[in-house]
Amino acid sequence: MIKQHTALQIPAFLFGLLAAGILMISGCKAKQYPQTAELTYNSNPVAGVIAVTALGYGKNIEDANKDAFRTAFENILFQGVPGFEPLELPMVSQADGAESNRSFFDRFFEEGTYLRFVSRQEEAVEIGKVEGSRNIIVSKSMNINYRALKKHLQQQGAVRKFGY
Numbered sequence: 001m002i003k004q005h006t007a008l009q010i011p012a013f014l015f016g017l018l019a020a021g022i023l024m025i026s027g028c029k030a031k032q033y034p035q036t037a038e039l040t041y042n043s044n045p046v047a048g049v050i051a052v053t054a055l056g057y058g059k060n061i062e063d064a065n066k067d068a069f070r071t072a073f074e075n076i077l078f079q080g081v082p083g084f085e086p087l088e089l090p091m092v093s094q095a096d097g098a099e100s101n102r103s104f105f106d107r108f109f110e111e112g113t114y115l116r117f118v119s120r121q122e123e124a125v126e127i128g129k130v131e132g133s134r135n136i137i138v139s140k141s142m143n144i145n146y147r148a149l150k151k152h153l154q155q156q157g158a159v160r161k162f163g164y
Contacts, residue, residue, distance in 0.1 A: 038054060038055035038071050039052055039053070039054045039055075039071055039072055039075040039081065040052060040053045040054075041081050041082070041083045041084045042141065044084065045143060047147070048145055048146060048147030048148070049119060049143050049144065049145050049146070049147075050076070050081065050084060050086075050087060050143070050144050050146050051120075051141070051142070051143045052072050052075075052081070052141070052142060052143075052144065053139055053140065053141045053142075054068040054069070054071040054072040054075075054139075054140055054142070055068060055071060055127075055137055055138065055139055055140075056068025056069070056070070056071055056124065056137070056138045056140060057130060057135050057136070057137055057138075058135060058136060058138075059134065059135055059136075060136070061124060061126065061136065061138060064124060064126075064135075064136050064137065064138040065124040065138060065140060067138075068124060068138055068139070068140035069114060069115070069118070069140070069142070070109055070114075072140075072142060072144060073108075073109070073114045073117075073144070076090075076091060076144065076146060076149070077090060077091050077092045077105070078090050078091075078092055086146070087146060091146075091149070091150055091153065091159060092105075092153070092158065092159055093159075101157075101158045104156060104158050105158070116148075116152075117144055117145045117146075117148055117149045117152070118142050118143065118144055118145075119143045119144070119145050120142060120143040121140065121141070121142040121143070122140065122141045122142070123140075124138040124139070124140040125138060125139050125140070126138050127139050
């Protein structure tokens with residue numbers, strides 16, 4: 001005799017199958033890395049390149065997008081990126097004088113020079129609003145060629161070459 005499924009049995013079966021699938025997928029989830037200053041290290045897709053996701057704030061998507069870039073580069077330059085050994089320490093040390101090169105770094109951001117080191121980027125995604133404000137928050141994923149960035153900083157005299 002063939003057993004007939006009632007309307008309640010089939011959705012319960014599908015729900016169980018869906019739940020099992022979600023548990024299996026979440027078990028295969030990529031390693032989570034520490035998050036700092038609203039920047040998350042995602043991966044190292046090729047030598048000299050780091051994939052990150054940064055948060056940005058602004059009155060509109062364009063301003064928030066620029067702020068996300070600034071967040072990513074300020075972390076790499078001045079704070080370091082936990083979870084990624086080549087950049088755990090900041091590129092610009094106190095000895096290099098982040099303050100003494102302030103005008104260089106101001107121009108670096110104002111003129112958009114940082115964009116030369118972005119090898120891939122995704123559209124900024126609005127993830128919310130700042131509480132009590134009209135400003136929005138975006139999440140932006142990008143790949144940054146940190147090897148070329150370091151070479152540029154050395155050529156411009158913003159950081160010392162390693163070993164000198």
